Amino acid sequence: MTGLSAATSTTTSGARKLKLGIAGLGRGFTVMLPTLALHKRLEVVAAVDTRPAAGVRFEADFGGTAYDSVEAMCAEADIDAVYVATPHQFHAEHTEIAARAGKHILVEKPMALTIEDCTRMIDAAAAAGVHLLVGHSHSYDAPILEARRLIETGDYGPPRLIAAMNYTDFIYRPRRPEELDTAQGGGVVFSQAAHQIDIARLLGGGMVETVYATTGNYDPDRPTEGVYSALLKFADGTVANLTYSGYGHFDSDEFTGWRGESGAMKDPANYGAARRALSEIGDMDAEAALKADRAYGGPAGASAPTTSPEDRLHEHFGLFVVSCARGDIRPGPDGVRVYADEGIESFPLAPPAVPRSEVIDELCAAVCDDVAPLHSGAWGRATLEVCRAVLQSANDGREVRLTQQVPVKDIG
Numbered sequence: 270m271t272g273l274s275a276a277t278s279t280t281t282s283g284a285r286k287l288k289l290g291i292a293g294l295g296r297g298f299t300v301m302l303p304t305l306a307l308h309k310r311l312e313v314v315a316a317v318d319t320r321p322a323a324g325v326r327f328e329a330d331f332g333g334t335a336y337d338s339v340e341a342m343c344a345e346a347d348i349d350a351v352y353v354a355t356p357h358q359f360h361a362e363h364t365e366i367a368a369r370a371g372k373h374i375l376v377e378k379p380m381a382l383t384i385e386d387c388t389r390m391i392d393a394a395a396a397a398g399v400h401l402l403v404g405h406s407h408s409y410d411a412p413i414l415e416a417r418r419l420i421e422t423g424d425y426g427p428p429r430l431i432a433a434m435n436y437t438d439f440i441y442r443p444r445r446p447e448e449l450d451t452a453q454g455g456g457v458v459f460s461q462a463a464h465q466i467d468i469a470r471l472l473g474g475g476m477v478e479t480v481y482a483t484t485g486n487y488d489p490d491r492p493t494e495g496v497y498s499a500l501l502k503f504a505d506g507t508v509a510n511l512t513y514s515g516y517g518h519f520d521s522d523e524f525t526g527w528r529g530e531s532g533a534m535k536d537p538a539n540y541g542a543a544r545r546a547l548s549e550i551g552d553m554d555a556e557a558a559l560k561a562d563r564a565y566g567g568p569a570g571a572s573a574p575t576t577s578p579e580d581r582l583h584e585h586f587g588l589f590v591v592s593c594a595r596g597d598i599r600p601g602p603d604g605v606r607v608y609a610d611e612g613i614e615s616f617p618l619a620p621p622a623v624p625r626s627e628v629i630d631e632l633c634a635a636v637c638d639d640v641a642p643l644h645s646g647a648w649g650r651a652t653l654e655v656c657r658a659v660l661q662s663a664n665d666g667r668e669v670r671l672t673q674q675v676p677v678k679d680i681g
């Protein structure tokens with residue numbers, strides 16, 4: 270693999286810093302903003318977005334250079350890696366451009382929309398000798414990694430059953446038109462199952478054999494999947510039962526004492542706020558305007574923080590319980606609890622100094638220290654295969670057998 274250049278700067282402890290360019294300054298980038306602004310091993314020096322206002326805000330926040338195409342950024346900027354956070358349908362193209370320019374790549378979930386595109390991306394990275402990581406996904410969350418470590422100790426016996434449940438308002442957040450069209454990557458399976466399945470695969474060892482699923486599309490004004498329920502059978506007999514609803518009624522953050530997905534407290538009095546806000550604005554054009562207003566560089570958009578957000582615990586993606594032969598393992602925003610034969614054991618985790626630092630830690634370990642990543646291209650392709658199998662099973666009414674699965678790299 271291609272290491273970092275000699276000109277690379279270092280942290281105060283002497284660790285090499287990674288120079289990052291960003292493709293796509295939208296919502297995905299915005300939720301990574303605290304990480305990108307505060308992580309000590311990172312210098313964010315370049316970015317590209319088709320919205321000029323985003324580039325202007327980027328230059329003000331990071332002091333870097335905004336480009337007008339991914340090609341130009343990769344050709345001209347002094348960067349080691351590119352974070353591809355453009356919409357799903359551009360992931361393959363932008364990854365290939367970065368790989369051809371010799372840049373390492375962190376590509377947002379879902380890795381792409383088809384297995385063929387994932388394979389092209391993996392091949393492009395291999396041909397260029399660069400690392401390809403897929404993320405952020407919530408399987409990077411420290412409590413999930415801690416739960417996996419506890420499974421790997423073998424102290425509670427092998428995992429047998431994984432139950433997961435997440436109820437959100439995903440469907441009623443402001444959307445681009447293609448986010449409401451499954452054929453173009455819309456709906457909760459591509460965007461949200463990509464998290465839940467990634468976690469279930471990590472906890473269950475990775476090797477899903479078959480998928481049986483149903484999906485639901487309950488709102489004709491938002492004509493894509495808003496719910497799914499999926500049964501994943503792993504090669505070793507482990508079963509994962511995953512349920513997701515994005516229709517903004519019950520909110521499963523109630524199970525975490527109203528800690529939201531970001532690890533911050535949320536106010537249960539805001540019940541139905543996303544659906545209400547949307548019903549007040551009429552059509553797709555108004556929805557696009559609302560999204561642009563709140564986007565990075567827009568009048569109501571976020572800017573890069575200078576300090577870590579206060580009162581944040583770890584991020585999460587709803588309820589997960591892993592039943593092993595001798596105990597149930599439950600990750601949560603403050604750590605992991607194990608309901609074992611002799612009593613309840615706690616494995617608390619200190620609040621994160623930098624949110625989502627695990628993603629950049631894994632990227633830096635790969636690029637700067639040549640440590641093979643857990644969330645590799647092959648791993649991301651396997652998760653996408655399960656997402657696609659959920660849609661196929663729901664459509665065909667039968668179990669789908671998988672062929673692209675890879676095991677979890679040992680994280681003990």
Ligand SMILES: NC(=O)c1ccc[n+]([C@@H]2O[C@H](COP(=O)([O-])OP(=O)(O)OC[C@H]3O[C@@H](n4cnc5c(N)ncnc54)[C@H](O)[C@@H]3O)[C@@H](O)[C@H]2O)c1
Nearest residue numbers: 293294295296297317318319320354355356357377378405
């Ligand atoms: N991991 C997470 O928590 C998380 C959260 C949100 C989004 N995402 C992922 O981020 C990706 C983007 O989704 P989003 O919600 O940010 O969408 P978005 O519409 O909010 O942002 C996309 C951005 O990309 C820009 N863009 C579009 N085409 C471009 C091009 N050809 N070149 C450069 N810039 C271009 C747009 O102007 C926009 O600013 C998706 O793959 C999504 O799954 C991940």
